[in-house]
């Protein structure tokens with residue numbers, strides 16, 4: 001009998017303060033990969049840093065600040081994080097940010113997670129425009145945006161500064177009227 005490749009079950013859920021230990025262990029185990037593209041990784045050195053991050057996120061969720069954050073679960077276990085930050089209520093726009101632990105990369109997980117974040121962003125958050133800004137060299141991240149049908153708007157010159165080096169970034173956008181939920 002031939003093997004059947006099952007798709008991972010990807011779910012977003014709101015974070016809790018008691019997620020700190022698992023969250024930190026994910027970041028710690030994938031530090032070398034994540035730090036290439038995410039400036040906060042080197043400053044995350046212990047569980048207290050993840051606890052502080054979660055406290056901000058939980059407070060932000062309560063006071064309706066300009067950022068919405070979810071943990072990504074794959075087959076019931078924590079696998080990474082996704083957010084919509086820089087939310088402008090005036091313009092009804094925001095930016096997607098995301099990361100996955102190494103063990104979950106390469107299985108199409110982020111495409112599914114971003115699709116769910118778009119459903120929420122264009123649904124209950126009533127946004128009109130969502131962007132992904134990814135370094136041009138961050139092939140996987142650019143591909144996530146392209147596969148979901150984001151439009152590449154252009155290249156933002158030296159937009160990201162990572163470890164003392166500037167990187168050009170692709171800006172991708174999706175408008176509410178263009179998004180067809182496609183989980």
Ligand SMILES: CC(C)(COP(=O)(O)OP(=O)(O)OC[C@H]1O[C@@H](n2cnc3c(N)ncnc32)[C@H](O)[C@@H]1OP(=O)(O)O)[C@@H](O)C(=O)NCCC(=O)NCCS
Pocket residue numbers: 033034037038097098099100101104105106107108109110111133134135138139140141143144147
């Ligand atoms: C970016 C990230 C979230 C993507 O995670 P993922 O869902 O596992 O992505 P995948 O590995 O499934 O790859 C996405 C696509 O890139 C393609 N890809 C991967 N490596 C590639 C390479 N070297 N060249 C070309 N395409 C490549 C995959 O084939 C896939 O395309 P497909 O869907 O058409 O098959 C993950 O790699 C990550 O967390 N990176 C570190 C943090 C980060 O960069 N965050 C984003 C900042 S903008």
